[in-house]
Amino acid sequence: MPSTASLHGQVTGNASSTDRPTMHYGKKDVFVYRTYAKPLKANKQIPESNFQERKNTLFGVDVQVALHGEAFLKNYTDGDNSTCVATDTMRNYIELSGGKIEYSTIDGFLVETAKGFLKQWPHIEQVDLAGQSVEFDDVPVEKNGKIENSGIMFRPRKTERPRASVSVRRNGDNFEIVNHVSGITDIHLMKITGSSFKGFIQDEYTKLPEKEDRNLFIYVDIDWTYNNFEDGANLDTSNYVPAEQIRDIAATVFHELNDQSIQHLVYQIGLRILERFPQLKDVSYYTNNRTLSEVAPADNGKGKVYTEPTLPYGFQAFTVTRDDLKK
Ligand SMILES: O=c1[nH]c(=O)c2[nH]c(=O)[nH]c2[nH]1
The missing domain is CATH 3.10.270.10 (Urate Oxidase;)
Structure with a gap:
């Protein structure tokens, strides 16, 4: 079984139609910082939490991408790059996705970006994307005699970072989610x-x-x-x-x-x-x-x-x- 790109160490199974199931390539640590992303609201209140909303005023994510497909085999065997999507291009695509998609979660951002890859390059068979949040806390400051969150200034936090990974595969004209983990x-x-x-x-x-x-x-x-x-x-x-x-x-x-x-x-x-x-x-x-x-x-x-x-x-x-x- 091939191990595919995931920050969770998830294995998605035989991702490619090729007889070389481990064949995949991609880019790691693509950082996307989006300001004024859509807020995420709690769908229900539970006794253990007073969480209501993630504002997403500054939404950072560290993304990893891997592409699978038979068409990439000749990049290896013949040195023929005619089907190769440069990993630098992958990075550009992910960064620009940050402004095109109205996402409120890493999961939503990743799944739409994965579908975007499959649309843009028809020879890709499967896209694996994993993302780990880069967390920022709104900084309390004095405003008119009261201490309130700044709303425009943030400090990084190294703990409690949401993460997600998805694999989306081409299935005829459709794009099928074949793996998703949230964390x-x-x-x-x-x-x-x-x-x-x-x-x-x-x-x-x-x-x-x-x-x-x-x-x-x-x-x-x-x-x-x-x-x-x-x-x-x-x-x-x-x-x-x-x-x-x-x-x-x-x-x-x-x-x-x-x-x-x-x-x-x-x-x-x-x-x-x-x-x-x-x-x-x-x-x-x-x-x-x-x-x-x-x-x-x-x-x-x-x-x-x-x-x-x-x-x-x-x-x-x-x-x-x-x-x-x-x-
Ligand atoms: O909660 C624990 N589980 C263990 O299996 C273990 N083993 C150990 O040395 N300390 C602990 N603590």
């Missing part, structure tokens, strides 16, 4: 009490002490798929699930649950997400354990002193499906 990367959450880790295998290799109550610091990436591609990969966002609501569910469940491990925690987060959003098919995780190392209790008996954990770090990967919700 959010680098949710960093630190809980100072209410987590334990005990009961794990004890043998001659075990050094880690059991903990009835520990701090738990996790880096979490969450990806989800829809029952119908059209609900997520579309300019119409009436069934779209905003990444902010997923992020807020993760935080609420982490806050509420007396978790026995990261594995236990992510399963419960997954169940809650699927319960809230019936249009989703499954929820996948990649977590990184950054639990801080304890140095000493504070002299006043109330707090503790911690320091950074040492390498190496543990990770967990898991997919929660609708079958899990039935159980």
Whole structure:
């Protein structure tokens, strides 16, 4: 199976009609910053989140593109570039798409851009596009004696970045979405009490002490798929699930649950997400354990002193499906 362009490491299957299924090429890190893109509104309110709207006044996305098609074979075998869309051209196409499409999500931007590629160059069989948001926060400033968001000035944020990937394939005269994943990367959450880790295998290799109550610091990436591609990969966002609501569910469940491990925690987060959003098919995780190392209790008996954990770090990967919700 070929692995195709995706920031999620998704595999889309045999993408080309050629007997060289790994053949694809493209461009990475195409940055598109669009001002005054269409706002994204929450379609429903959920108890775990007060998210209402993503304003999209400054919408940045880091895009990766890959093209598939039998017609590209001669670029390799004969040095014949007559069918080659230069990767520089791909970059220009994606950048200009940023001003042509009225998108409010990365998913919508990518799917329309992918269809645009297939229209523009009829020998392309499949386009894979992946995008990761470049996040900016509106900066609070003083306006007439009150502190309010500037609206025109932003500061970059490195965490909690929505992301998406799509693959769109030519099918006769139609363009068919064959893969779509939506997600959010680098949710960093630190809980100072209410987590334990005990009961794990004890043998001659075990050094880690059991903990009835520990701090738990996790880096979490969450990806989800829809029952119908059209609900997520579309300019119409009436069934779209905003990444902010997923992020807020993760935080609420982490806050509420007396978790026995990261594995236990992510399963419960997954169940809650699927319960809230019936249009989703499954929820996948990649977590990184950054639990801080304890140095000493504070002299006043109330707090503790911690320091950074040492390498190496543990990770967990898991997919929660609708079958899990039935159980
Ligand atoms: O939540 C955890 N899960 C593990 O599998 C594990 N392993 C470990 O050393 N610490 C932890 N914490």
